[in-house]
Amino acid sequence: MRQSDILIIDDEPYIVRALSRTLSVLGCVVHTANRGESGLEILEQRDIDLAICDLKMPGMGGLAFLKQVQVQHPYVFTIALTAHGDLETAVEAINTAGVYKFLLKPWNEDDLRQTVQRVLEARLLTLERDSLNQKVKRQVAILKRLEKEHPGITKKHLDEHGNVLLP
Numbered sequence: 001m002r003q004s005d006i007l008i009i010d011d012e013p014y015i016v017r018a019l020s021r022t023l024s025v026l027g028c029v030v031h032t033a034n035r036g037e038s039g040l041e042i043l044e045q046r047d048i049d050l051a052i053c054d055l056k057m058p059g060m061g062g063l064a065f066l067k068q069v070q071v072q073h074p075y076v077f078t079i080a081l082t083a084h085g086d087l088e089t090a091v092e093a094i095n096t097a098g099v100y101k102f103l104l105k106p107w108n109e110d111d112l113r114q115t116v117q118r119v120l121e122a123r124l125l126t127l128e129r130d131s132l133n134q135k136v137k138r139q140v141a142i143l144k145r146l147e148k149e150h151p152g153i154t155k156k157h158l159d160e161h162g163n164v165l166l167p
Contacts, residue, residue, distance in 0.1 A: 004120045005029045005046055009039040009065060010054040010081070015105070019052065019081075022109050023116060036060030036068075043073050049123045050116065055082040055089065063089075066097035075126070077119050079103060 006028045008019045013034070020030045031046060033039040037060050039051065051069055055062035066078050080093040083105040093099040100119055103112065147154045157165040 003029050004049045007031045007048045007051040009033045011057040036065030048076050050077045050119050052079045070098040077123050
């Protein structure tokens with residue numbers, strides 16, 4: 001299994017260091033940015049699994065960043081992090097930016113690690129689901145082609161016990 005890549009975006013260096021230290025224990029590769037614009041550049045260059053973004057930053061705010069991520073990188077899971085949390089902001093982050101989780105500063109390190117582990121597990125399950133869906137689509141296409149070339153080949157015949165009968 002590959003290592004997960006996490007992107008942390010916060011304009012406060014001590015927050016970035018604290019988050020990096022907390023999450024590096026999980027064996028993740030941690031990338032950091034101090035602005036939303038820099039975070040978008042990293043997303044263009046790396047295969048990021050999770051982006052954790054502060055909502056209050058100069059320049060591109062966190063909510064604008066998260067909305068861009070949802071449009072440009074919909075496979076990236078996101079967590080909004082802020083010291084200025086209110087219900088309206090949380091609802092907007094979840095409903096308009098597709099944020100997976102909304103966390104308040106200061107955070108509990110154990111809770112943060114557990115949340116990140118759950119997010120990364122959800123990301124892996126999503127990737128596995130998508131891969132299986134692609135396999136099913138390929139198999140259906142093969143069966144349709146075979147049925148067209150050999151009519152009746154995909155029809156099954158069962159006896160009274162449910163055993164498959166060969167023609």
